[in-house]
Amino acid sequence: MTTSTNGVFDRRPLIAGNWKMNLDHVQAITFLQKLAWTLDDANHDFGRVEVSVFPPFTDLRGVQTLVKGDDLPVVYGGQDLSPHESGAYTGDISGQFLKRLGCAYVLVGHSERRTLHAESDELLNTKVHAAYRHDLVPVLCVGEGLEIRQAGTHVEHTLEQLRRGVAGLDAGQAARLVVAYEPVWAIGTGEVAGPQDAQEMCAAIRAELGELFDGDTAAKIRLLYGGSVKAANAGSILKERDVDGVLVGGASLDVSEFASIVRFEQHLVTG
Numbered sequence: 120m121t122t123s124t125n126g127v128f129d130r131r132p133l134i135a136g137n138w139k140m141n142l143d144h145v146q147a148i149t150f151l152q153k154l155a156w157t158l159d160d161a162n163h164d165f166g167r168v169e170v171s172v173f174p175p176f177t178d179l180r181g182v183q184t185l186v187k188g189d190d191l192p193v194v195y196g197g198q199d200l201s202p203h204e205s206g207a208y209t210g211d212i213s214g215q216f217l218k219r220l221g222c223a224y225v226l227v228g229h230s231e232r233r234t235l236h237a238e239s240d241e242l243l244n245t246k247v248h249a250a251y252r253h254d255l256v257p258v259l260c261v262g263e264g265l266e267i268r269q270a271g272t273h274v275e276h277t278l279e280q281l282r283r284g285v286a287g288l289d290a291g292q293a294a295r296l297v298v299a300y301e302p303v304w305a306i307g308t309g310e311v312a313g314p315q316d317a318q319e320m321c322a323a324i325r326a327e328l329g330e331l332f333d334g335d336t337a338a339k340i341r342l343l344y345g346g347s348v349k350a351a352n353a354g355s356i357l358k359e360r361d362v363d364g365v366l367v368g369g370a371s372l373d374v375s376e377f378a379s380i381v382r383f384e385q386h387l388v389t390g
């Protein structure tokens with residue numbers, strides 16, 4: 120089964136918008152209302168293609184109130200979490216807090232956390248486990264920098280991040296996992312890994328997950344691509360067999376652009 124020719128997906132596609140440090144708690148409400156109206160007007164089938172946003176922590180209470188109050192079919196998550204439950208960890212946010220705010224997902228190991236906050240694979244593995252303790256689905260981000268890509272060792276580098284990130288999970292946990300492949304050289308740069316590059320890495324990730332767990336489990340795990348995704352390229356990336364969604368940064372801050380990515384099936388070549 121492929122995603123390109125018959126509109127049937129092996130896994131439910133997930134279109135995720137990572138707002139990073141953009142949109143304050145007032146802007147978040149306006150943005151989300153507009154997004155929901157736009158998708159409603161377009162008769163978007165949320166059951167078919169899942170839509171998630173990752174707002175800053177300070178927006179989450181407002182987002183929760185809006186989503187609950189207006190019964191919006193959008194899900195949301197935190198951009199990071201602490202590996203700890205509570206205590207003297209100034210500035211950190213626990214998985215318990217995120218769960219109580221209605222989060223379904225949490226990003227773990229986004230490249231900006233890995234590089235700007237020196238987060239190691241070992242730390243990220245403890246965050247993955249913390250997410251499961253609070254019934255949050257981790258979106259584990261992996262991917263190589265430019266030098267590694269140019270050296271041709273990007274697959275092994277990314278698989279090593281994956282192995283360390285998922286260490287100690289059981290198959291039941293792994294089946295719910297989401298992995299986002301984000302080549303660092305393509306983030307916020309306008310450079311996009313080609314659909315074949317995204318497929319090559321996602322296929323390698325799925326094969327590795329099959330080795331680490333089992334084939335049935337690996338077949339359930341959703342793999343996203345992230346890095347300069349826009350409406351104009353989302354369709355071609357999402358045609359690839361092992362790409363189950365996209366993690367969108369800059370383009371997720373524009374309602375019509377993000378809604379158009381969510382409606383990527385409109386851009387798929389069928390037949």
Ligand SMILES: O=C[C@H](O)COP(=O)(O)O
Nearest residue numbers: 137306307346347368369
């Ligand atoms: O989390 C999203 C990624 O960092 C991609 O960001 P971007 O779409 O602005 O390149």
